[in-house]
Amino acid sequence: MDYARRVHRELVGYTPKRKSYSHHIDKKLGVIALKHLSKDDPDTVELDLEKQAYDALSQAISDYISLNGQDEPFVKAFLSWAWKNTDGPALMEKFKTVPDKMKPK
Amino acid sequence: MTLKPYSRFELAENQLEAAIGLFVSGGDRFSVISLAGAADVILSRLVINRGQENFTELPLKRELECGGADETREAHGKGLNDTLFINQIKHMDDNDDGFIDMEPEECALGAILKALVNYVILAGQQKNIVLAFKAWVRLNLDPKKYNVNCDPNWKPHVEEA
Numbered sequence: 001m002d003y004a005r006r007v008h009r010e011l012v013g014y015t016p017k018r019k020s021y022s023h024h025i026d027k028k029l030g031v032i033a034l035k036h037l038s039k040d041d042p043d044t045v046e047l048d049l050e051k052q053a054y055d056a057l058s059q060a061i062s063d064y065i066s067l068n069g070q071d072e073p074f075v076k077a078f079l080s081w082a083w084k085n086t087d088g089p090a091l092m093e094k095f096k097t098v099p100d101k102m103k104p105k
Numbered sequence: 106m107t108l109k110p111y112s113r114f115e116l117a118e119n120q121l122e123a124a125i126g127l128f129v130s131g132g133d134r135f136s137v138i139s140l141a142g143a144a145d146v147i148l149s150r151l152v153i154n155r156g157q158e159n160f161t162e163l164p165l166k167r168e169l170e171c172g173g174a175d176e177t178r179e180a181h182g183k184g185l186n187d188t189l190f191i192n193q194i195k196h197m198d199d200n201d202d203g204f205i206d207m208e209p210e211e212c213a214l215g216a217i218l219k220a221l222v223n224y225v226i227l228a229g230q231q232k233n234i235v236l237a238f239k240a241w242v243r244l245n246l247d248p249k250k251y252n253v254n255c256d257p258n259w260k261p262h263v264e265e266a
Contacts, residue, residue, distance in 0.1 A: 033113075033116065034116055034120065034143055035142075035143035035146055035147075035195070036146055036147075037113055037146060037147045037150040037151070038150070039150070039153075039154070041113070043112060043113055044110045044111060044112050044113070045110070045111055045113065045116070046108040046109065046110050046111075047108065047109065047111055048106045048107050048108050048109070049109070049111075050107075051106060051107070
């Protein structure tokens with residue numbers, strides 16, 4: 001979350017508040033739609049289930065790794081799956097072109 | 106992005122079905138509580154939107170009739186969710202110490218049953234997940250402790266001294 005806020009600052013020019021940015025990301029990932037429903041919300045919601053499920057897992061795994069490393073089998077399995085199915089080598093080439101100040105610390 | 110429309114009921118039904126599948130197969134109880142709790146938030150609202158009484162309102166009404174405190178639906182619902190640790194499992198506040206004292210088995214069962222009541226109000230008793238879970242309940246829960254046959258006159262068995 002803090003990394004995403006830092007990227008936002010570099011791209012847009014200000015650091016969004018953690019709470020509101022967290023809500024924004026949860027909304028983007030479909031997390032809010034899956035656990036909340038307000039009185040005036042429409043009866044249907046548009047989701048890209050495959051992509052949002054992968055992105056939500058990536059976000060959680062990233063925080064998990066910060067706390068507990070990446071040695072647990074389920075983490076290794078997910079990272080291997082992601083490397084193979086989202087073209088890891090091409091992503092890493094793209095990542096090399098990202099300015100240092102926009103990379104995770 | 107390949108966006109597709111989904112009904113709110115579908116989101117809740119799929120999460121409840123996943124929660125029940127995890128529960129009866131001995132899967133992770135925290136995930137069961139999280140899934141059933143999320144499903145129930147949606148189901149509760151859908152029941153209200155239909156103009157019917159949801160699971161939270163039924164015991165609230167009974168408590169009022171017995172002279173209990175006049176609580177709002179929201180406060181009573183939060184109390185129920187806190188009892189089942191639904192909120193604690195999906196939220197963590199700045200001052201939390203990182204530990205929760207709870208009984209995952211009972212809370213997971215309670216979270217499913219709470220959501221299932223609202224699901225039945227919306228979809229009826231004859232849906233596969235309802236029939237399957239009720240069959241599991243009859244086969245696996247202690248009939249002295251739980252109303253496994255959904256008898257309206259049932260009372261818990263009390264051991265004599």
